[in-house]
Amino acid sequence: MTGMGDDGARGLLEMKQAGGRTFAQDESSSIVFGMPKEAIALGGVDKVIPLKHIARDVLHATVQ
Numbered sequence: 001m002t003g004m005g006d007d008g009a010r011g012l013l014e015m016k017q018a019g020g021r022t023f024a025q026d027e028s029s030s031i032v033f034g035m036p037k038e039a040i041a042l043g044g045v046d047k048v049i050p051l052k053h054i055a056r057d058v059l060h061a062t063v064q
Contacts (some may be wrong), residue, residue, distance in 0.1 A: 004034035013044030021061045022046045025056060
């Protein structure tokens with residue numbers, strides 16, 4: 001969800017390319033915005049959301 005570098009960002013992009021739904025934590029709720037920022041820049045993120053909404057949105061995505 002939060003972190004530095006691009007290894008997680010590249011992995012998230014691969015998940016999206018394989019058909020998965022992807023989420024990134026928004027900048028305002030991130031302690032370190034490095035990985036989410038990189039994932040967004042790579043086009044690997046479907047939705048950017050605050051930490052407090054991640055569980056809700058992930059559960060909602062699995063029901064659809």
